[in-house]
Amino acid sequence: MSKLDELIRELCPDGVQVFRLEEIAHYAKTRIDCKTINEDNYVGVENLLQNKAGKTKATSVPTTGMVIAYQKNDILIGNIRPYLRKVWLADCEGGTNGDVLTVQIEDTEKVLPQFLYYVLSSEKFFLYDIQNSKGAKMPRGSKDAVMKFEVPLPPPEVQREIVRILDNFTNLTAELTAELTARKTQYSFYREKLLDMTKVKAMMVEIADLGKWSGGKTPSMAEMKYWEGGTIPWVSSKDVKQPILSDTIDHITNAAVDEASMTVYPAGSVAIVTRSGILRHTFPVTYIPFETTVNQDIKILVTKEGISSRYVSHALQAYGENIRRTTKKQGGTVDSLDFQKVLAYKIPVPPLDVQNRIVNVLDNFEKICSDLNIGLPAEIEARQKQYEYYRDKLLTFAETGNTILSRAEQSRAEQSRAEQSRAEH
Template sequence: MSRLREMIKELCPDGVEYRKLEEIAHYVRERIKVSEIDVCNYVGVEHLRQNTEGREMSVTLPDADFVIAFRSEDILIGNIRPYLKKAWLADCNGGTNGDVLTIRIDDKMSISPQYLFYILSSERFFSYDMKYAKGAKMPRGDKKAVMNYEIPVPPLPIQNEIVKMLDNFTELTAELTAELTAELLLRKKQYNFYRDSLLNFDQNDRDVEWKTIGMIGDVTKLAGFEFTKYVTYVETGKIIALRGLNVKGKLDLTDVKYLDGSDLTKLERSKLYKDDILFTYVGTVGQVALVDCDDKYYLAPNVARIRFDKAVVDPAYIRYFFQTEYFMRKQIEKHAKTSSMKNLTMENIRKFQVPIPPLEVQQKIVSTLDRFDALCNDLTQGLPAEIAARKKQYEYYRDKLLTFRRKGA
């Protein structure tokens, strides 16, 4: 960092010139025949990974005669849903589709492709891109606004030094993240084994009763037409319709549908309460979650709601049991039907058998697994938080390196 400070002091003591992207680069409009590329060098928007984590290999080519051509060191940016932060510095020649902005530098003697890529993969750029994006459900970046984005252009030696520093930091961060991810996977395997061992009850254990869900809980679903007839979705709000994609072992609220809460009386039957269990019964069958509060959630179609007598059953205990290998393998596979899509009926769910030990035993198991689960999965502690912290540290370091005093300011 001290060397970079010395270079800035020597080469641009009065600040750095800022230029619009359109002054240093352009959108590629050149076309190439699909017959001239293959799956190795076709990169559509669907092949760009989120959070600027590179690209995935394609398995098919588009059904078209021509695609947009790109060259090595062009920068490809996903133009659909800019908040996904898709960007890639091409390492080969190839073709892409119209949902990707292909940016080519006009003069590489004035700006380095690697340096520009770091600029266009920063939080600052994607926040700007989203600010001018158009569309609600599927926002698209504004091509003209992107070209108006202002970029600091220090002398090339400074750009190269920054690229060198960020490359090193990226490599170290990737290595550490890989180590932490491997550790996390190991912890999760240990957790799954420990959870399944705790919940593996002998059928002959006198202190444990095996009962069907129908005997100890109320299972219901909501017909699709019954829900959509009375629902108006809004962009923001406090009332949420929980769908199958929100049920992932616990509630996942990264992509939710808000309801117009002005009149919910006709949806009273779909109202959810604290400790209700949600269970997916179509498609990805067997995902569960526990409702964490009253007066916030309503049940959307394709999710079953199970409500227990809490004097007999701790719902959190059932949630953990539903996640065991025994339950997934023995119960769901036994009852699930497959037509065009894997599914369960409410009657199937009522037939599920679960071991019911004394309530105090259930609560002790829940307390133990809650602590272990937090270590493995909770983003506020444990290894996932460490991984997230490393990524934030890198983003801060990158944005700091790419911030310059404007010349003449």
Template sequence: MSKLDELLRELCPDGVKYKKLVDAVSIERGKRVVRSQLSIRGKYPVYQNSLTPLGYHTDYNYNANTTFIIVAGAAGEIGFSDKAFWAADDCFTVVCPENVLNRYIYHLLLNNQNQLASKVRKASIPRLSRSAIENLVIPIPPLDVQREIVRMLDSYTESVVELQRRLTAELTARKTQYSFYREKLLDKTEMKALMVEIANLGKWSGGKTPSMAEKKYWESGTIPWVSSKDVKQPILSDTIDHITNAAVDEASMTVYPAGSVAIVTRSGILRHTFPVTYIPFETTVNQDIKILVTKEGISSRYVSYALQAYGENIRRTTKKQGGTVDSLDFQKVLAYKIPVPPIDVQDRIVNVLDNFEKICSDLNIGLPAEIEARQKQYEYYRDKLLTFAENGNTILSRAEQSRAEQSRAEQSRAEQSRAEQSRAEQSRAEQSRAEH
């Protein structure tokens, strides 16, 4: 029997009492704030219509450890501040009496967030009424029970945050290591290679946009159409938009072969990044993209890595000045030189970098999936912990507790296996580099 079950049996033999939220706590509306009151010297975050602070105030109207509810804009969002803050008039704050823990109310409101969201009035600015909040019926167990529930849920939340921190740190370290090896392997001062103008790597082409007014060019399209919003990963997996065979035939769209390399030459992202991607499937492109089909003796994968390695210097030296949209002087891009070693050396370099790319890609995919799984698990147990039967018992039967412990053990084994696999892949990559 868990400690929580023991407390419920001892303190709530006749069940847990339910109350309207307004009868259990004080619900107060925040105070209006104008932008002129915000200060860069302000110490206290100002919450208005989202969980992101509007700015900072030199004063506060609510103490630390207080729950608040957004009632306009991102209506129905629940926040908790661990330090003093300013709640604006688009927030309701929950002020608890001595027999109610604010952190307990926070978890409870999160558990009822869907119910609150269903009562949000849809308009140009979504709004949640005071009555929808006040009439929410909630369980109010004794203080010791609340403390144990908060301890359990906070502990689980902390484990999710810690997992996210560790996975993010590992991904950042891998990306840093990958960039180091890429730049080291492609360093033109150390490589025995010819310096070749980008223009001479193969055939460069541009694209265009089929008429958006012609539905037959877009509806149920299956042919990838690359635009700047797609070029965010070193290897493209798919495009957001697709066109039809009718667009290819009637709008004279060119379909480029698998294994092409695309760069963005016109987009706001060029203010800080030079987007490059390798495209492992046939595709079409729009007018903001230039695409390369490499000639014999030049690996397109090698070129994509080289353009990534020299991307910042290319962007800085070829970017056009002025203009409403950031763009590159493509003639200057074509004149830029990169090192091109013999094809067998290109292939060995690609093999090393592909290993590192796979490690980073696996982490990139696994991180959000792992966090989402943990978040869903937290929501499941939160619902269970905050759902009381009439006799006062919580949900966690022995079988469910056993499943929870088994799930944690499996997650621990999965994390250990992932770490071992990552170390093995790193070792293979370093061995491949040594052979090179």
């Protein structure tokens, strides 16, 4: 960081001025007809991601009314939990909604969009935002408080160098992530081939005959005693994103189980999503290693004796795309599956000892792709932590003096300034 240190000593040796966000930016006010947007340029919290290139195709796009317009280099921030960490530097024009804050910079020569993006992606801003969010079930960030957030603003040359350093970190992480994606594709191909080979020695069994399938429901949102302080996992479609579920976003209380007649399913169940916009392109399946409840968009399976639930989860993932295509309902306001057709779909089920051997092979392969303690996932996790450390360190300035320099460097800088001051007098 020698170049950065030199720029700081030269351009802002006594620190930098701090501005409230409202002094350098404002919220987007322009509204556009929703007919001008599509799944590629519409942004809601559900398709906003937590990185610089952070959005995916929207699964649900409004068809009537007006939406908020965003421009290239605007910064979009998720404004409801659990999406407060999602921040995107827009690389195109499009539309968004009230669940996303659209920050537009007043003067992009004074405040580089890439620099402000990193500031608003920092842990400091996230903690500030979450502390000022309000609401019980789904807290929202305070638009007024966000605009009061204090942004240290070094000269553009310093901003540019900080952006360069942080971009290097994010580019490396992106390269590692791309390699991991390729390995996951390889794993999916290998898993399907392995399961196809079992067909010769396996029975073809309807999904309905794997065990007992059940659905769930949502306890009343108006009853805070069903949600506040809840510890019992409650699975909804937004949770089913990993092959093995580690936790749920929402939890319910014992009161919800008792009074709202919620069923608690045993550890080792398998859940699939049957109603959600994500079914437009994905068939979500997850193995749940803990007791849980589920909502009405989820179907959950408790396998019968002689059927490994881990084997079933692998099989449903392997044949998921074919299941989705052959059972998806046509039309409707929300994408959904014809569950009776899902139940009639057949998968190969070999003897239990063969199921267990297949599970062992696939679990080991899956660890290589997903386990944060080994391989590429571990390296990506380490790089991400390193990036976050340097991001927060680089973006931490004091109004007098900066905290990028070490104490020894600060001491030498102060001594140098003192000597220069004495020489001038």
